[in-house]
Each structure stands twice: as C-alpha cells, then as structure tokens.
Amino acid sequence: MINVNLLSVSNLPKLTRLRKLELSDNRILGGLEVLAEKTPNLTHLNLSGNKIKDINTLEPLKKLPHLRSLDLFNCEVTTLLNYRESLFALLPQLTYLDGFDAHDKEAPDSDPEGDGMEDEYDENGEVAL
Incomplete structure (x- = not known):
C-alpha cells in the first residue's frame, strides 16, 4: 500500500x-496500535515518507514481538x-x-526484507517447492 494517500491503518483487515x-x-500520523492486533507477526514494516513526527507515536510497535526491521x-x-x-531503546x-x-552496520544486501527462509534448489538449480 505504497503512495495511496493513506491517513490511517485503522481499517486494515486482520492479517x-x-x-x-x-x-x-x-x-500516516499515528494510530499504529491497530498493527499489533491485526498484523501480530510482522517482521518488516516500512513507514518511510509518512508524517510521523514523534517517538511516542511509535510506542505501539513494542507490541510487535517479531518486528526486526x-x-x-x-x-x-x-x-x-x-x-x-531512542528507537532501539524503545523497540529492543x-x-x-x-x-x-x-x-x-548495513542490513545484508541479499534480501533484507526477506522472510528469513532460504530457498532450496534442486539438481537443475531451480527453486524446489
């Protein structure tokens, strides 16, 4: 949901x-509390280019235990x-x-937004399903 003029995530479905x-x-200015309820397994969240001005606005992200990025x-x-x-202290x-x-230290280039699971390849070099 990039660059779609979202003001809030309050109507996000449970995912x-x-x-x-x-x-x-x-x-987006705030209202991030809904993320812990609707998307409890988030590991990566990109809020770049939004209207977030205050560290306290990000406090609800403490309730996302799997958030790594x-x-x-x-x-x-x-x-x-x-x-x-401040952010690393708030979100350990x-x-x-x-x-x-x-x-x-920069995030690895291989796939910093990856799902943490490595692909397995068959004998032909193709991704095994």
Missing part, C-alpha cells in the same frame, strides 16, 4: 500471517536528537532501523 508491510509515502526514512521523526538510540526487538543495525 495474522502477514510478515512484511509496505506503507511508505502515505500521510523498521524503515522511517523521510519521516520528520528521523531529525530528532538521538533518534536512532528491532535488528534494523532504516536499513542499519544499532552499530551502523
């Missing part, structure tokens, strides 16, 4: 198996003093924030 949610380039690029919140340190389950870990 308990969803692991990756792309909400970049919308107009959060992207807030081009959100006003990223300009706050100690932004990265995070591994990557804006594509980098707490020690400024």
Whole structure:
C-alpha cells in the first residue's frame, strides 16, 4: 500500500500471517496500535515518507514481538536528537532501523526484507517447492 494517500491503518483487515508491510509515502500520523492486533507477526514494516513526527507515536510497535526491521526514512521523526538510540531503546526487538543495525552496520544486501527462509534448489538449480 505504497503512495495511496493513506491517513490511517485503522481499517486494515486482520492479517495474522502477514510478515512484511509496505506503507511508505502515505500521510500516516499515528494510530499504529491497530498493527499489533491485526498484523501480530510482522517482521518488516516500512513507514518511510509518512508524517510521523514523534517517538511516542511509535510506542505501539513494542507490541510487535517479531518486528526486526523498521524503515522511517523521510519521516520528520528521523531529525530528532538521538533518534536512532531512542528507537532501539524503545523497540529492543528491532535488528534494523532504516536499513542499519544499532552499530551502523548495513542490513545484508541479499534480501533484507526477506522472510528469513532460504530457498532450496534442486539438481537443475531451480527453486524446489
């Protein structure tokens, strides 16, 4: 749901198996509480390019225990003093924030938004199902 002028995620259906949610380039200000209820297994959340201004707006993401990657690029919140340190303290389950870990190591290029499962290949080099 990229660049579709979303103001809120309140009408999101219950998607308990969803692991990756792309909400970049919308107009979301807050209301993230619904994500823990509707998408409890999220591992990757992209909120870049939204109207998020305050660290407290992101507090509901504490209720997403599997969240490993959060992207807030081009959100006003990223300009706050100690932004990265504050977010990693608020969300200890995070591994990557804006594509980098707490020690400024970049997420692996292979598939940073992947599902954590490696593909298995057959003898012909094709992905085995």
